[in-house]
Amino acid sequence: MTARIRDLTDEECRRALVLKWGTTAAGVIPAWVAEMDYALAPVVHEALARAVADGVTGYPVYDDQPELGEAYAGFAHRHFGWEVAPHRVRPTSDVTAGIRVALDVLSDPGPVVLPVPAYHPQLDVVGLTGRERADLVLDADAARAELDLDRLDALLAGGARTLLLTQPHNPWGRVFSRAELEGVRDVVLRHGARVVSDEIHAPLVLPGAEHVPYLSLEGTADHAVAVVAASKAFNTAGLRCAQIVTGDDATARTLREVPMARNDSWSPLGEVAAVAAYRDGDAWLAALLERLDGLRALLGEQLATHLPHVRMRPLEATYLAWLDVRASGHDDPAAEALAHGVRLAPGHHYHPGLAGHVRLNLATSPERLTEIVRRLGAAW
Ligand SMILES: Cc1ncc(COP(=O)(O)O)c(C=O)c1O
Incomplete structure (x- = not known):
């Protein structure tokens, strides 16, 4: 059908x-x-109805989530041609919490570069981690919404330590090209900075554009994480299960060791919905x-x-x-x-x-x- x-x-x-x-x-x-x-x-509705009928309303499994890792890896392979190691997919309650955890645990204390206009909780999440925001402002009159790499370079040279990238971008509507992202990567590498890449909108790339996961670029594995979710494309934001994808095992281990109290644990129903969406959606x-x-x-x-x-x-x-x-x-x-x-x-x-x-x-x-x-x- x-x-x-x-x-x-x-x-x-x-x-x-x-x-x-x-x-x-x-x-x-x-x-x-x-x-x-x-x-x-x-497919999501049926999986959730089954899980509720079975009473899957307790705690999630905190250690390993092989089913979720496999489901996301399959989705990333089919949709983006990106090979993800399933054990490097770590749930978190939502994308905003995932960003906060990534900044808290992985980033140096310096300011965080935020392309603005930005999804509005991102304006606040940086401060919650005790960091300042360094805004990379889009000129409202610019013909095309592009990341200003010279300005990014200057902000990182001035002490910023992390770029909070959103791609595809809300609200710019942009899907950054491979060449643009490679440009970002080169600037970030020059300064030994980190990237947190919010890719919640990646499943929602419209005909004519192609999503390039930041972590799929060469030379990004040890300085970046992606925060992803099925929730925007499948309308399940209230179910609370986003994922942090890491590019190397050391970063995956660091995130795994984050105490539960800090990580805002996810919901098992959110996990059920995410698995169904990624695998069968x-x-x-x-x-x-x-x-x-x-x-x-x-x-x-x-x-x-x-x-x-x-x-x-x-x-x-x-x-x-x-x-x-x-x-x-x-x-x-x-x-x-x-x-x-x-x-x-x-x-x-x-x-x-x-x-x-x-x-x-x-x-x-x-x-x-x-x-x-x-x-x-x-x-x-
Ligand atoms: C770029 C971006 N990141 C994160 C979110 C919110 O995600 P969550 O509800 O999982 O924190 C949104 C919601 O629209 C968004 O546009």
Whole structure:
């Protein structure tokens, strides 16, 4: 049977997505937090239903997770051509916790370079580890969202010790090319710095782009970790199981020795969902990417028709479009949108002080997306 994406009705959305829909006023269409208005992938649903029926609600196994390691290694091989040693896949509660642990345990104490705009908890997670943030700011007027390697070089020369890379990038929408990532690697190597690569959006690379795992590049194994998860692509963020992938055994050992109290342990149900998604979710994921590709095109057409002065950064991955609305003259276009019945994520959450930008989540039905843009046309 071919997999298909089932749209949830408004009523189902309100029951399922307790944050995205449950905290949004009736009549307002939520297009903010990164969750999708779709039914769970049947393979994930069935695995979870079985696990709940079996009562798998206790502690996870803390030492080894061979099934999860094998499942992720298989996924990485099939989707990215990346060979991962299963024993180097270590669960953690979520991606943000994985980043915090990686910084805490593996990085020198110096500042952390963060490309900004950034997924907003990343703005805070650096400080929680007692480190300063060194922002690598994207010029809002730049034709293409690129990492400024000269600036990265200067920040590392100035004492920063780690780069917190997000790729594919939220909210830039970029999938960095092999050449760009090799450029990053060369700068990092020159300064003996580390990389934490948040690759949560890697399964969501859209047609036309290709994800290159940072750790798949030569010369990165001993200075980088990747923090990955099935949760963004399979709508399971609440189940709490991300993974830290290491490139060498020494780093894997260091992470394994982290006391539980620091690591925020993961949920066994999250592990069940991740194994099912990685091992059996390819057909559903392919259907999802086809759907998102269509919505990306629809959003482009609708914006061109109703809001030609709004600039959307090319969306190479994710379902999160970054819109520059400055030409409409509104400093806080998300507030205007809300007043017209659409809840967006304000751009200044991702880049404090940045005016005139929003992030729009397009992972909904074509009908809702069309209505969203119609309302935004009235708002802006
Ligand atoms: C780049 C990025 N990292 C991490 C997360 C959150 O992951 P988690 O809920 O596992 O901490 C998100 C959520 O949208 C994200 O966009």
